[in-house]
Amino acid sequence: MKQERRQWDRSAGIQKKLERAGEEEEAAILCLQKIKLHRTNKTINPGSPLPHTEGHWLKEGVGGSRSFPQRVSRRCVRKVMRPVVVVHGGAGHIPSERAQNSSRGVCTAVRAGYQVLTAGGSSVEAVVEAVRLMEDDPHFNAGRGSVLTAGGQVEMDALVMDGRDLSSGAVSAVSNIKNPVKLARLIMDKTSHVCLTAGGALQFARQMAVEEVSTESLITDYSRERWRKNLQPGADPVQCQMGKMGTVGAVAVDADGHVACATSTGGILNKMEGRVGDTPCIGSGGYADDSVGAVSTTGHGEAIMKVVLARHILFHMEQGRSVEEASDLGLSHMRSRVSGLGGVVTVDTKGAWSARFSSNQMAWAAACDQTLHWGIYKGEEFTEKIGACPEVLSAVAMAAAEKGQCQSKSPSDLCGIPATSPGINLLQTTAVETKEGPGQPQDSHTDFGTASTWFRPSSDPV
Ligand SMILES: NC(=O)C[C@H](N)C(=O)O
Numbered sequence: 001m002k003q004e005r006r007q008w009d010r011s012a013g014i015q016k017k018l019e020r021a022g023e024e025e026e027a028a029i030l031c032l033q034k035i036k037l038h039r040t041n042k043t044i045n046p047g048s049p050l051p052h053t054e055g056h057w058l059k060e061g062v063g064g065s066r067s068f069p070q071r072v073s074r075r076c077v078r079k080v081m082r083p084v085v086v087v088h089g090g091a092g093h094i095p096s097e098r099a100q101n102s103s104r105g106v107c108t109a110v111r112a113g114y115q116v117l118t119a120g121g122s123s124v125e126a127v128v129e130a131v132r133l134m135e136d137d138p139h140f141n142a143g144r145g146s147v148l149t150a151g152g153q154v155e156m157d158a159l160v161m162d163g164r165d166l167s168s169g170a171v172s173a174v175s176n177i178k179n180p181v182k183l184a185r186l187i188m189d190k191t192s193h194v195c196l197t198a199g200g201a202l203q204f205a206r207q208m209a210v211e212e213v214s215t216e217s218l219i220t221d222y223s224r225e226r227w228r229k230n231l232q233p234g235a236d237p238v239q240c241q242m243g244k245m246g247t248v249g250a251v252a253v254d255a256d257g258h259v260a261c262a263t264s265t266g267g268i269l270n271k272m273e274g275r276v277g278d279t280p281c282i283g284s285g286g287y288a289d290d291s292v293g294a295v296s297t298t299g300h301g302e303a304i305m306k307v308v309l310a311r312h313i314l315f316h317m318e319q320g321r322s323v324e325e326a327s328d329l330g331l332s333h334m335r336s337r338v339s340g341l342g343g344v345v346t347v348d349t350k351g352a353w354s355a356r357f358s359s360n361q362m363a364w365a366a367a368c369d370q371t372l373h374w375g376i377y378k379g380e381e382f383t384e385k386i387g388a389c390p391e392v393l394s395a396v397a398m399a400a401a402e403k404g405q406c407q408s409k410s411p412s413d414l415c416g417i418p419a420t421s422p423g424i425n426l427l428q429t430t431a432v433e434t435k436e437g438p439g440q441p442q443d444s445h446t447d448f449g450t451a452s453t454w455f456r457p458s459s460d461p462v
Helices: 002-020 024-040 096-118 123-136 180-190 198-207 221-229 237-243 301-307 309-318 323-338 395-402
Strands: 084-092 156-162 167-174 195-197 248-253 259-265 286-289 293-299 342-348 353-357 361-368 371-377 381-385
Touching (some): 084 096, 096 248, 123 180, 156 286, 259 286, 259 293, 301 309, 309 323, 309 342
Parallel strands (some): 167 195
Antiparallel strands (some): 084 361, 248 259, 286 293, 371 381
């Protein structure tokens, strides 16, 4: 009892100091520790009312004047959620010459999303910002860099969902919008609809003064070359596109415990004009619900739609599964039921997160607790402290670094380089883990949509 009293007093003292220093979050964490102490030993503050549930900022100071809760200032009593953002850059086979750029792209995006969250932004703002950056990055199949339709056109899809009230916005088959994810957000915020397509979406984009670009500027040499290859007699565009999907997506939990997801894609290679995939369909391309969590998916859209993958995973979480277990169950189900492969990033409302895939690879990155995590192969996870190089915290600074305007060598510049590389500031690396992902391990590691190995092929260094 004495010991608990001492612990209480010590916490109260530190909390006060933190409050005075404006460290609201830390003060609130201490406040919650005291709440726990209070709950386990009511004699510390007999008669004081039990404050609201842990896991959320207490909405306001709790009444009464002498009991513990009143001594907690209104200022410090707001939240205890740790912000988390997780992104993916598409499931499939990532050619080794593109792996480093994919890693760099997801790390840049996740840092930007995390910066939004730590500056007090919402989960919706964070996922939109992360996805916007990946749409601008030509190494992904979204925005600039999108794959082409059979007719050599660009038709992009995007989705945003806000877990607070399930509001969502989506766009499909747009061909000259710089950032489809921004348009999806406007559809969510400014219309009573969930999804607008093609000409109607463009008309709305014009009303909202959304940035338009020429379709030509969204097409990269790489996507044109792959499109041409698939027009040749004997080519198998289905097989080819299966392996190389760079759809992008993000999920986040903000400091208030709200979740959101966003996904954006050019679709699948040499698709028919007018094909709508999983990405703009809520429940398939993503889903976010504050009562359970958020998921963003990537992979073979038709398979994802058949099993409504994102909502399927959240269902398993509702049944008590962890983010990892639920993601694996969803991916296994998709594999066994419709022979589909893919990947997902998932968060729950407590900030637990996972990045899981049944394809060969998936570029992913996560940021939480001031730490960046990233990987491409099964079981691979690199970590690095965020803030090691503050000048790269924003994408703008990152771009400057790439142009040689920033002399400092950030560990982020080395994303995708094996941890043994000199100069890299890794806290911990786990290159290969023997745990299998969903489905059965296979010998072959051909392309996405075919049999794949769960383990990192040693002959294919990133
Ligand atoms: N790369 C992808 O994830 C493709 C996307 N799911 C689609 O089928 O449109």
